[in-house]
Amino acid sequence: MKIKTLITAVALATCGAVNAADYEAPRTEWGQPDLQGVWNFASNIPMTRPAMFGDSEYMTQEQADQLPAMIEKQYEALNEDGVGGYNTFWVEATGRGDNLRTSLITYPANGQIPERVEGVDIQVGGLGPDITGTRPVRMVVGGIGKDSFEDRGISERCIVGFNSGPPFTPSMYNNNIQIVQNQNTVVVMTEMIHDARIIPLDKEAHIDDDIRLWTGDSRGYWDGDTLVVETRNFNDLTQSFSVFGSAKDKVLTERFTRVDEYTVDYEFTVDDPSTFKDKIVARIPMSKVDGQMYEYACHEGNYGMTNILRGERMEEARLAEGEGGQ
Numbered sequence: 001m002k003i004k005t006l007i008t009a010v011a012l013a014t015c016g017a018v019n020a021a022d023y024e025a026p027r028t029e030w031g032q033p034d035l036q037g038v039w040n041f042a043s044n045i046p047m048t049r050p051a052m053f054g055d056s057e058y059m060t061q062e063q064a065d066q067l068p069a070m071i072e073k074q075y076e077a078l079n080e081d082g083v084g085g086y087n088t089f090w091v092e093a094t095g096r097g098d099n100l101r102t103s104l105i106t107y108p109a110n111g112q113i114p115e116r117v118e119g120v121d122i123q124v125g126g127l128g129p130d131i132t133g134t135r136p137v138r139m140v141v142g143g144i145g146k147d148s149f150e151d152r153g154i155s156e157r158c159i160v161g162f163n164s165g166p167p168f169t170p171s172m173y174n175n176n177i178q179i180v181q182n183q184n185t186v187v188v189m190t191e192m193i194h195d196a197r198i199i200p201l202d203k204e205a206h207i208d209d210d211i212r213l214w215t216g217d218s219r220g221y222w223d224g225d226t227l228v229v230e231t232r233n234f235n236d237l238t239q240s241f242s243v244f245g246s247a248k249d250k251v252l253t254e255r256f257t258r259v260d261e262y263t264v265d266y267e268f269t270v271d272d273p274s275t276f277k278d279k280i281v282a283r284i285p286m287s288k289v290d291g292q293m294y295e296y297a298c299h300e301g302n303y304g305m306t307n308i309l310r311g312e313r314m315e316e317a318r319l320a321e322g323e324g325g326q
Contacts, residue, residue: 025225025258030183033225035256038293039264039286041168042092042175044071047242047282049103049111057111058100068093079127091172099285104170106267107281113242114278120245125153138239138246146312149305154238156305158298160214161192166231166252167268170284177286178293179256186220186227194296199229206232214238216252227256245275262288 025033044067053059071093079087103111124131125139130151133144137153140162145151155162163171168190176191186199199220207217212235220229231254234247241250250272257265264286271279 023258023260028181032181032183032222033227033258034181035179035186035227035258035264036181038176038178038289038291040092040176040289041163041170041266041284041286042094043099043104043170043284044068044093045099045101045104047104047169048113049105053102053111055110056102057109059102061100064100086172092170092175101283104282104284105280106283108278113244113280114276116244117273117275117277120275122243123239124243136237138237139243146309149309152305152308155193156308158193158302158305160238161190161195161296161298164190164192164195164215166197166215166218166229167254167270167282168266168284169282174296176289176293186229189293191293191296193298209233212236212248216247216250223255225257229254229256240272240275241270241280245272247272249274264288 025035028034028036053063071091072088075086075088075091105111105113108114121138123133123137123139125142127141130143130145135144135150137144137151139153140155141153143152143156149157154160161171161174163169163175168175168177171192174192178189178191180187180189184201186201188197188199189195190197195215197215197218199218201220201222203221204219206219211217212233214235214237216231217233218229218231220227222228231252232250234250234252236246236248238247239245240247250270253269253271255265255267257267259265265283266286267281267283269279269281270276
């Protein structure tokens with residue numbers, strides 16, 4: 001999605017917003033609130049509250065004006081070691097101008113991820129050196145080695161994306177989804193990895209507990225003008241949330257509410273007693289995008305994965321030659 005298009009969408013969302021209490025969402029032909037279209041969930045608000053904000057739930061406008069410089073420094077720090085990654089030219093880091101929260105997490109009240117259950121697995125990952133660990137590699141980026149594709153993160157393997165969720169959490173780029181509705185089904189298509197999540201609205205029971213899926217089993221219903229989606233039956237091959245645990249016992253509840261012409265209020269709740277001692281609630285405004293969403297063809301020639309493994313084999317061969325010549 002072009003940056004200019006995104007900025008235009010965000011600007012329209014900020015200028016055109018009205019009081020949510022006075023807004024009545026347009027209806028589909030079945031009388032349901034119309035959530036259809038392309039929506040962007042990029043944000044410059046951190047998921048967890050930085051220490052500089054203390055106990056403040058909201059930042060001042062002056063503090064908000066300082067966010068771009070802070071984000072720039074963060075990406076510069078990420079690129080100090082090795083070949084690095086993207087600078088801010090490539091990054092979607094602009095959110096709704098009227099969102100002055102100090103964290104996207106609204107519960108716990110301190111804006112932090114709650115205390116973890118003792119012994120929970122932690123895999124951090126990142127653009128730096130590989131970490132020490134065992135399979136399965138649940139983290140998104142990085143890996144525990146380069147002996148096999150199984151040693152790499154799940155986004156490097158094009159299985160699930162950096163931000164494709166569920167839930168949707170703002171990432172570096174491709175923070176777009178497209179919603180399509182009919183009477184008994186909602187489809188949520190993600191730009192990242194190009195995944196289509198089909199959500200039945202028929203109130204049938206979830207699939208058998210023995211069946212486990214990468215993105216879980218979703219069931220939805222309408223609570224007034226809010227689309228509520230409950231997802232469970234995740235497999236144990238992804239993290240529960242952030243860098244912690246596995247998603248095997250996670251129950252995710254998402255709420256989509258159209259609050260004005262240009263905005264969907266997206267809220268999610270993570271309940272996972274095997275990983276966290278409390279629930280996590282986060283809220284992210286989604287802005288309407290005046291444009292189409294194109295395919296992110298990650299698996300069409302995953303050159304990154306091929307070259308990561310090829311590079312390691314070449315390095316091993318050079319080391320072997322060096323040892324043989326001594």
